Amino acid sequence: MSSLSGATLDAISLLAGGDAQLWGIIGISFRVSTTAILIAIPPSLLIAFLLAYGRFPGRRLLISVFSTLLSLPAVVVGLTLYLVLSRHGPLGDWRLLFSQTAMVMGQIVLCVPILVAMGHSALQAADRRAWETARTLGAGPLRAVLTVMHEVRFGLFAALLAAYGRIIAEVGASMMLGGNILNYTRNIPTAIALETSKGEFAQGIALGIVLLVLAFILNGLLHYLQGKGRFAV
Amino acid sequence: MSSLSGATLDAISLLAGGDAQLWGIIGISFRVSTTAILIAIPPSLLIAFLLAYGRFPGRRLLISVFSTLLSLPAVVVGLTLYLVLSRHGPLGDWRLLFSQTAMVMGQIVLCVPILVAMGHSALQAADRRAWETARTLGAGPLRAVLTVMHEVRFGLFAALLAAYGRIIAEVGASMMLGGNILNYTRNIPTAIALETSKGEFAQGIALGIVLLVLAFILNGLLHYLQGKGRFAV
């Protein structure tokens, strides 16, 4: 275990020392996942809202589908998109395979179900009077939607964190679609997988700790921005 | 892509035909994940409740820690537990490595943060009067806790589905701790990873579809049991 603390210290000193390669990997991780979640949020929340407040045939089924998609393995997403993006695939001409764009696509597919299912759960718990009061006070549908979302912002925030946690730590899709190419598509999880496959456990765990430390900082920052921690009751 | 539909049909006919090996893999998947989540639920919900309703120093920090742990990569969990359970590790004498028990342990570690963070988010959205009314009507603390949980059961149910989805689809920890041994610790995700590494993409996706179909059925069943779909508003 001493090699572990050693490797963690090493990793942290590399971090602190601004090691270009390590920071490059970290940058790719956060850039890809942040892009993915930013793209995924608006449609997901809209779907979540419609599922919670809309009344249309097939709504129940759709809710079931999205909660089923929570069990979608990352590898399967990776594989499927691989087949789509691969030269033979329908989008083969875009030549996106083994690029960060492909990774972003994979992570979007992975985080949409979480955002929808958790967002739906938060929105359906909102007091119906929130929507009604907004409308009756003259808010248009869009403003009323935003109002309801503001009312359940803690729940939506938790959904966001869960989705982000899922994709920042995800390895299956990134590996397949990015190819784990150094300086180009290697992110923290694929780097951990690589170190692990080499038997360099300490390096792997050290990278994991780096990821968690950065996630913790990001988390704290978000909590802070999100209104001085009124996250809790 | 035709090989894909072929493989899916193959997989489904194997399923229907009661293919022992395939059903064995499926059985291991669901047995391990169900055990893990059943063990994880009681302590997680308790922690979630304390975080939502308790007032103690360090509560904020703890909430942040749990939402950070949402980004815990499965491989890191796998690695860490591996080092703990390995021959030289502190629990090496238990000889648990490469067993279903080890997989269960890994999946527990993975699903507790989700259950706690999402459970907290659901519980903190509950009307405070629920707890107060329960207490004032003579319910003891335990009964009052259960009452509050019943009031936010849709949120908790969503948390449960998210946690179960995470671990049933998870490959990093199961691979490390179970070892993907045929007929013994090979579950659906590790089997998918194996097929993928062989380049048998169609097989991998077919297995993924099998997983999703089973998850969908389980889902529907839970929704049904959970009170004829009052899941929605």
Place this chain on the structure above:
Amino acid sequence: AEAGNDHVLKLATTTSTENSGLLRHLLPVFERDTGYKVHVIAVGTGKALRMGRDGDVDVVLVHAPAAEQKFVDDGHGVKRVGVMYNDFVIVGPVDDPAAAGNSSSGNEALSRIAKKKAVFISRGDDSGTNKKELSLWREAGIRPQEPWYREAGQGMGKVLQMAGELSAYTLTDRGTWLAFMNKSPLRIVYQDDPVLFNPYGIIAVNPARYPDINYTGAQALIKWITSPAGQLLIGNYTVADSLLFTPSADTGHLASEYSAAGKTE
């Protein structure tokens, strides 16, 4: 070739070449010499060939002669060119309960393990190593069975770890073994039989199937890696003071091959 991306070359290879550090030893020199940028995608042999077949990479470097031959015969690749070889070794517990170390051939070593029903961990993942192992069992006339024979379905490194944890035997390539030697409680129990020979080949993906593939780059890499300079670099790459790979390219043969391919383009 696609405009603007000519200098990027996608190489699918097995984890053994990447994990052993060989590519990090070779490619920077190649990139400096030729100006290409190589994107290494390290996966299992099966997946690497699959990526080549789909035209998602430009060149593959793998070690599974039979599969490689089929790859070329099916028209997915231009030609298999031998690059280097190393060898497989059988590793097992230090006390060698099956006495596999006393064998006179690889087949006999496996027979002893089977007879003793000592635990043997197979890669079980259709990789080059796995194919080799299966062919060895076949040649020894044994059908290995559970519970002593366990199919792990994982990479070489993981299987070595598992074997260490379970005090089991396994077949490994020497490169990975050298990388893991220090962390493993196992030792080599049998080695140096010619049947354990492990040749690596490099194949350019067929430009006839994928006209816009970076065939020029692929040929440049093949030419360079089989050139005396490349071969020398392979030959002097050491891990833990041991040589890992033996260069084996027939450079003269390759030169004519390259010019022939160039003419057809």
Place this chain on the structure above:
Amino acid sequence: MSSMLNLQFNNLCKRYRRRTILVNLDITLRDGECTLLCGSNGAGKTTLLRIMAGLEKPDLGTIDFGFGQMKWRRCKKTLQEKIMYLHQQPYMFDTSVRKNLAYALPSGLSNAECSQRIDEALEWADLRRLATAPATNLSGGEAQRVALARAWLRIPLVLLLDEPMANMDQESRLRTHNLLRQLKDQGMAIIITSHDTMQFQSLSDRQLILKDGKISIELSTNQAENVTAFPLAQTSLHDTA
């Protein structure tokens, strides 16, 4: 007195599960008319107001804005936009009292104007001290006052008040009373439900009693309107007993 607003709801029907709440109910709103809606608990007062406000779907019924009868579905949006409904238990947005009030302002006002109007509303509702307090923590009566102040800022065409004074203290009741008279004089159509009918007697032009899903009695209270002094609002426990 040509009536600008003439909003007719015809043939409204509403059932919940096996219980019928409203049966073929007709009701007409005219501007400047204040209607007092009475009825025992569960009679369907809230349901009726919510249908009129476009918040609850009737099983049957048509609406006539003066251009012919339309299905509820088709006028739902218009109803939501033109008519303001005050919940029986007012809902406060999870933000400050000030922002709760700001929500009701029409768009297109300048910042200074907004701020001035909010200040007026705070003044009117006697909530200056609480301007920056989180609205979700307000006391029952304070929340009711904020809800009414929002109505005051919004100035809808029709105002539907569901037990607007239930938790208010006497002073606020008086102030509310004056406000409603003012709004009525401006031509707003108002419906008030209440169990303390006496409190609104002087204000209302007519009193409807909802019973068994229909409007069973319609009393005109116009004659009481010209009383200059504010009459003692009397509530007797024996009224209906």
Place this chain on the structure above:
Amino acid sequence: MSSMLNLQFNNLCKRYRRRTILVNLDITLRDGECTLLCGSNGAGKTTLLRIMAGLEKPDLGTIDFGFGQMKWRRCKKTLQEKIMYLHQQPYMFDTSVRKNLAYALPSGLSNAECSQRIDEALEWADLRRLATAPATNLSGGEAQRVALARAWLRIPLVLLLDEPMANMDQESRLRTHNLLRQLKDQGMAIIITSHDTMQFQSLSDRQLILKDGKISIELSTNQAENVTAFPLAQTSLHDTA
């Protein structure tokens, strides 16, 4: 008349943010005594009741059950168990009306007994028709009646009612009135807050007025108690104006 219950709250203080709600407030409860608590909106009536029920923490204050003074923290649990508080806006559990009532039953009753008592409660609150209806959809007055019926089933030592009749119709008010008299006669200590003080005049032994964080006036209304007929409860809008 030796008093069995003598519950004293001393020196209660409570501030929210920069506003002081309660200042060194003392209040004593005796069994069989019905107290009417008045005060304008935001005076702190709800806050006081919640502190007494063990639901809100005072900044300062001690409690005396008759065994010496204790910190609020230490008696919080006891308060929650002995005292029942009815929310100003009653909370209904998301289940049927019947189960909402069953929740209030003491444990250890046989099934038949439970079912009989619930039926009685439904009967009393005139909610038989709604027994299996989801309680969260009840109308305002119905919910208040269910909340009161729960109190009726639970029979606590002390009953704190926060505007119990605000949304009730006249008939329910009458019934509630009778119930409270019955409970009071059984020896229960009761506190009621209301803005319609007249409605409870005949019931209450004393009337407290909460102002500026203190009990500013304590009126005894004992003399009115012997009136046999139910007096007309009169509410005047000019009372405090």
